[in-house]
Amino acid sequence: MELRHLRYFVAVAEERHFGRAAARLHMAQPPLSQQIRQLEDELGLRLLRRTTRRVELTAAGEAYLVRAREILSAVSSAAGEAQRVAAGSQGRLVIGCVGSATYSLLPPLVRKLHEDLPGVDVAVQGEMLAPAQVAALHAGQIDLALLRRPVDESGLRVQALRAERLIVAVPDGHRLAARKRLRLADLAAEDFVMHAGAGRSVLQETVLALCRETGFEPRIRHEVTETSTLVTFVAAGLGVALVPASVAELRVPGAAYRPLTGKTEVELAVATRADDEAPQLLRALDVLSALVRRTHRGPGSPESGSRPTGDRQ
CATH class of the missing domain: 1.10.10.10 (Winged helix-like DNA-binding domain superfamily/Winged helix DNA-binding domain)
Structure with missing residues (x-):
């Protein structure tokens, strides 16, 4: 039959x-x-x-x-x-994301994916530090990672999305909050709140290197794993912090943000498994690239002043 x-x-x-x-x-x-x-x-x-x-x-x-x-x-x-x-219009996609991108890039990305790929089930694991995202990619727990470079890129396909300026988060009422712009040297005597160390945070390694280049060893009083907790600690007066400019989207009463002089930037990248050619993943990457381009070019963007860095495989 x-x-x-x-x-x-x-x-x-x-x-x-x-x-x-x-x-x-x-x-x-x-x-x-x-x-x-x-x-x-x-x-x-x-x-x-x-x-x-x-x-x-x-x-x-x-x-x-x-x-x-x-x-x-x-x-x-x-x-x-x-x-x-x-065709990539149906399936499942799990996205991992560093804390700062959780408050800026992730919301419009997920909305756009729902609009363009309504048949794709999109799940999000936010506030993941870069090394944790790399491990989750290799384990198949996430399919797409929004993270900070540098990371161990073996077995991964990594593409730069944008360079983002660092700014200073300070408590409201702090003497530095009265300044319109701060130098890194102005923070030499301050207590710092940082993302978790011991190789778990690319951002901490970046901040440590910048402070040492400026000539001082930052006094780390608190280490946290989530960006929201970091800003909350700053608002509580427990220290200052260097954060990507997109963190300013996170409005926490008691915390103020000030620009930092000089060219102090961190890179946001997207990473996937090198052998992952799932159609829904490839279509999601196209949506992400278009969204980043539009964000940089659009007026009033929260990323104003940052720029795309192109493909750095």
Whole structure:
């Protein structure tokens, strides 16, 4: 039995006439009659009662028609689903994200993915430090990582998205909050709140290197894993912090943000497994690239002053 036998049977059952069914199927009537007889012979029963004027279904034919329609519908649905998956318009995508991008890039990205790829189930794991995202990529726990470079890129495909200036988060009422712009040297005597160290945070390593280049060792009083906690600690007066400019989108009462002089930038990149060619992932990367380009060019962007850095594989 083949699917064509089911299609032929359904056409005859619905038309109640071999001639009309043959015309509907764009075939001659004799081969159609022969195929229906082959189907009945294989089943060992009669599905149709033939008269000179019309065709009637037997009780077995009525039952078989219900199942035949279900089978043909399921086959059609399976083909449609496979085509949607192959086109990247259906599937599942898990995104990991560093804290600062959680408050700027992630919301419009997820909204755009829902708009452009409504059949893709998008899940998010936010506030992940870069090394944790790399481990999650290798383990297959996430499919796309928004992280800070440098990272161990072995087995990964990494592309720069944008360079982002560092700014200073200070407590409201702090003497430095009265300044319009700060130098890194102005923070030499301050307590720092930083992202977790011990190789877990690219941003901490960047801040340490900048402070040492300026000539002082920062006094780290608190280490945290989440950017929201870091800004909350600053607002509580527990120290100052260097954060990417997009963190200013996180409005926490008691915290103020001030520009930092000089060219102090960090890079945001997107990483995927090097061998992952899932269609929904490739389409999501296209959406992400278009969104980053539009964000940089659009007026009033929260990323004003930062610039795309191009592809640095």
